[in-house]
Structures are given as C-alpha cells and as structure tokens.
Amino acid sequence: MTYVSFLRAECHLVWRRKQNMVNSVLFFLLVVVLFPLGIDATPMFLSKAASGIIWCAAALAILTSVESLFKEDYHDGSLEQWLVSGLSVPILVLIKMALHWLFIALPLLLLSPVLSEVLYLPDNSFWPLFMSLMLATPSLFLLGGIGSAVTVSLRQGGVLMLLIVLPLYLPIIIFATSVTKAAQVGLPYDAPLAILGAIFFVSLVVSPLMTAISIKASVN
Amino acid sequence: MQSYVSLTLSNISIERGERDLCKGLSVVAQFGRLYQIVGENGAGKSSLLKVIAGLLRPVEGEIFLDDKVIGAAMNQWPQDCLYLGHQYGVKRLLTVEENIRCYCPNASRENIHSALAQLDLLPYQNTPVKQLSAGQAKRVALSRLWLSDQAIWLLDEPFSSLDVKGRALLESKLEQQLKRGGLVILTTHQALLRIDAQSIELTL
Numbered sequence: 001m002t003y004v005s006f007l008r009a010e011c012h013l014v015w016r017r018k019q020n021m022v023n024s025v026l027f028f029l030l031v032v033v034l035f036p037l038g039i040d041a042t043p044m045f046l047s048k049a050a051s052g053i054i055w056c057a058a059a060l061a062i063l064t065s066v067e068s069l070f071k072e073d074y075h076d077g078s079l080e081q082w083l084v085s086g087l088s089v090p091i092l093v094l095i096k097m098a099l100h101w102l103f104i105a106l107p108l109l110l111l112s113p114v115l116s117e118v119l120y121l122p123d124n125s126f127w128p129l130f131m132s133l134m135l136a137t138p139s140l141f142l143l144g145g146i147g148s149a150v151t152v153s154l155r156q157g158g159v160l161m162l163l164i165v166l167p168l169y170l171p172i173i174i175f176a177t178s179v180t181k182a183a184q185v186g187l188p189y190d191a192p193l194a195i196l197g198a199i200f201f202v203s204l205v206v207s208p209l210m211t212a213i214s215i216k217a218s219v220n
Numbered sequence: 221m222q223s224y225v226s227l228t229l230s231n232i233s234i235e236r237g238e239r240d241l242c243k244g245l246s247v248v249a250q251f252g253r254l255y256q257i258v259g260e261n262g263a264g265k266s267s268l269l270k271v272i273a274g275l276l277r278p279v280e281g282e283i284f285l286d287d288k289v290i291g292a293a294m295n296q297w298p299q300d301c302l303y304l305g306h307q308y309g310v311k312r313l314l315t316v317e318e319n320i321r322c323y324c325p326n327a328s329r330e331n332i333h334s335a336l337a338q339l340d341l342l343p344y345q346n347t348p349v350k351q352l353s354a355g356q357a358k359r360v361a362l363s364r365l366w367l368s369d370q371a372i373w374l375l376d377e378p379f380s381s382l383d384v385k386g387r388a389l390l391e392s393k394l395e396q397q398l399k400r401g402g403l404v405i406l407t408t409h410q411a412l413l414r415i416d417a418q419s420i421e422l423t424l
Contacts, residue, residue: 001322001323001325002325004325005321005322005323005325006322008321008322009311009314009318009319009321009322012313012314012318013311013313013314016313016314016348017313075307076307076308076309076310076311076312077305077306077307077308077309077310078309078311080275080303080305080307080309081303081308081309081323083274083275084273084274084275084301084303086299219275220270220275220276
C-alpha cells in the first residue's frame with residue numbers, strides 16, 4: 001500500500017457511497033427548513049437567527065456522518081492493515097478526513113448561499129458566515145475523527161462519541177456564530193475568525209496524531 | 221526480497237484482558253520453514269500472530285529479526301512482513317482489481333492477470349467483492365501472496381472458507397515462499413497435506 005493507492009481506493013469508496021453525501025445534505029436541509037416552521041417564520045426573527053440555524057444544522061449533519069468514519073475499516077480489518085503497512089497512520093487518517101470533508105462538508109458550503117437567502121440572512125453577514133463555515137467545518141471533522149476512532153470498537157459507541165466530541169464542538173460553534181453576530185451589528189469580526197483559524201490549525205496538528213493513537217488502541 | 225536467517229521470539233508473555241496467554245514463550249523460527257501455531261480455541265494463537273506483526277505489545281519479552289530487536293513500534297519491519305488477520309482488509313464495495321491495486325500498487329498488469337487466473341478470479345476482475353462468496357473474497361485477500369515479495373508471511377487461518385482446490389493452491393504457494401527462503405507463520409486447525417510444518421504449541 002502507498003499513500004497514492006490508499007487515496008485512490010478511498011476515492012472509489014466515497015464515490016460508491018454517494019448516498020451518504022445525499023443523506024447528510026438532506027438532513028442539513030430538513031433541519032434548516034423545520035426550524036422556521038417550528039418557531040417563527042417572520043423575516044424579523046429569521047434574519048437574526050439564520051446564521052445560528054445554518055451553523056447548528058451543519059454541525060449536526062457533520063456529527064452524524066463523522067460518527068461512522070472508521071466503522072467499516074474496523075470491521076473489515078483495514079485498520080490492522082493500515083498499522084502494518086509501514087505508512088504513517090496519522091497521514092492516512094488525514095487523507096481520509098480531508099476526502100470526507102470534501103464530500104460531506106463542501107456540498108453544505110455550496111448550499112449555504114441558497115439557504116441564507118431562504119432564511120433572510122442580511123447580505124452583509126453572508127460572507128462572514130461563509131468564511132466561518134469554511135474555516136470551522138474542517139475542525140469539526142478533525143475533532144469528530146478522534147471521537148470516532150476512540151469508540152470504533154464499541155458496539156453502541158455512538159452516544160459515547162457524542163459525549164466526547166460535543167464539548168470540543170462548543171467553542172467552535174460559539175466563535176463561529178459570534179462572527180456573524182458581530183457582522184450583523186457592524187462590528188469587526190476578525191477576532192473570532194482568527195480564533196476559528198487557530199482552532200483549525202491546532203486540530204490539524206493534534207487530531208491525526210490522537211486519532212492514530214486511538215486506532216492503535218482500538219485494534220487491540 | 222531481503223534474506224534473513226531467523227526470527228526469534230524470546231520469553232514472550234501476552235495478556236488479553238485479565239487472562240495470561242503464552243507465558244514465557246521462546247521460539248527460534250528459521251527462514252525457509254513453515255511454523256504452525258497450534259492450540260485450543262482461546263489459547264492465544266491470533267494474539268501471538270498480532271504480537272509478531274507488531275499490532276499488539278507483549279507484556280514481556282522481545283522479538284529479534286536475526287540479531288536486530290524489533291518492537292511494537294518498528295519502522296523497517298512492516299515492509300518485509302505481510303500480515304493477513306482474521307478480517308483481512310478487503311473492501312466489499314471495491315472491485316477485485318481495485319482491492320488488489322490498493323494493496324499492491326506496483327504490481328504490473330500481467331502479474332495481476334496471472335495471479336487472478338491462478339486463483340480463478342479472472343471473470344470477477346471488475347466485480348465488487350460484496351457480490352462474491354466468502355471463499356472468493358478470501359482468495360482476493362490471498363492474491364497479495366502472489367503479488368508482493370515480503371520475506372515474512374503471518375497468516376491467521378488462511379485456509380478457512382477455501383475449497384479443496386483453493387487449499388492445494390495455497391499450499392503450493394506457501395511451498396514456493398519457503399523455497400525462496402521466506403518464513404511462514406500461520407494458524408490453522410487443519411493439518412497441512414504437503415508441507416512439513418514445525419509447530420508452536422500454546423496451552424491454556
């Protein structure tokens with residue numbers, strides 16, 4: 001196995017499982033549509049709540065898809081093969097996460113302009129929202145990957161995974177929504193964006209290493 | 221293929237959960253020979269293979285390749301070692317050829333073709349593995365034996381779900397590996413028909 005052949009096989013795999021992508025997009029859309037129906041569909045309310053709704057929906061969609069990131073690899077013995085391949089497991093993990101981000105989070109990003117129109121998001125807040133999604137959804141994947149790897153060998157690991165990962169998601173969601181909140185009242189929003197960037201870089205370094213350690217522990 | 225003389229397990233003790241498996245096991249495995257790990261269910265056959273493959277850290281003991289110590293965190297070692305576990309890492313959604321190309325990216329088209337022909341998988345080259353039978357999926361995993369040149373093969377139950385013809389084919393492949401100076405360590409409950417196997421006994 002080489003990094004290139006691994007990447008090629010993973011590309012084939014995500015393509016064969018395109019229904020996962022459709023599922024997460026549908027889930028995202030449903031949450032966004034149900035929110036106004038359930039609370040208040042007036043432009044007054046929605047324009048204030050839009051960024052929060054889009055962010056919660058995106059975080060939930062990513063959380064549900066990241067949960068099973070390594071499940072199949074664990075059950076068919078691929079994780080063992082990663083470990084004995086002599087390749088660096090953190091890099092394999094990073095390749096896999098990057099690919100899944102492209103397939104799951106990118107469609108959500110592409111939908112966000114439409115949804116922000118639907119939810120009456122003020123025009124001046126769209127770019128801040130888009131940038132916060134762009135910077136922070138990779139962190140959601142990277143941090144979710146750790147939880148997914150820790151619980152991969154457990155039969156009912158889903159809830160435990162949520163408990164492990166949600167505290168890590170909270171600061172990301174808080175800073176991401178404060179970006180658009182600041183933009184809506186005309187304040188500078190560089191600081192929360194910079195913090196999101198910092199979280200991304202920290203998780204880019206830490207998460208593959210932690211995930212690799214968890215995979216090693218799960219395989220035994 | 222790099223050539224070695226021996227793989228030495230020295231005073232290996234393995235622990236799974238609360239149980240001790242193989243306390244103080246010492247074996248010198250010579251290259252060019254086949255070693256069969258024998259023992260009852262739960263005696264730790266697969267765990268011992270995992271320890272040798274570096275997937276599991278023994279509680280005690282060391283493993284030497286010739287006179288070089290190799291531990292659970294080794295670098296040079298995996299290139300010379302092919303480990304096929306109970307689950308052998310074949311992706312059900314990928315086709316036979318895509319699976320092989322993932323693990324053996326350097327194999328030439330002709331080599332893959334001839335390996336598939338020997339394994340009776342040629343008609344299924346572009347079939348997803350999930351549509352194959354258990355024995356055929358096993359053959360897909362075993363095709364790596366035909367296509368890579370590691371010196372050490374660690375095989376966990378390689379004969380399971382193979383038919384008579386498949387068993388004979390695998391045994392002749394194992395013989396070839398021994399002839400070119402490789403080492404094979406495997407677990408199986410069936411007796412090997414053609415190869416004179418050394419046994420590594422594990423007791424509960």
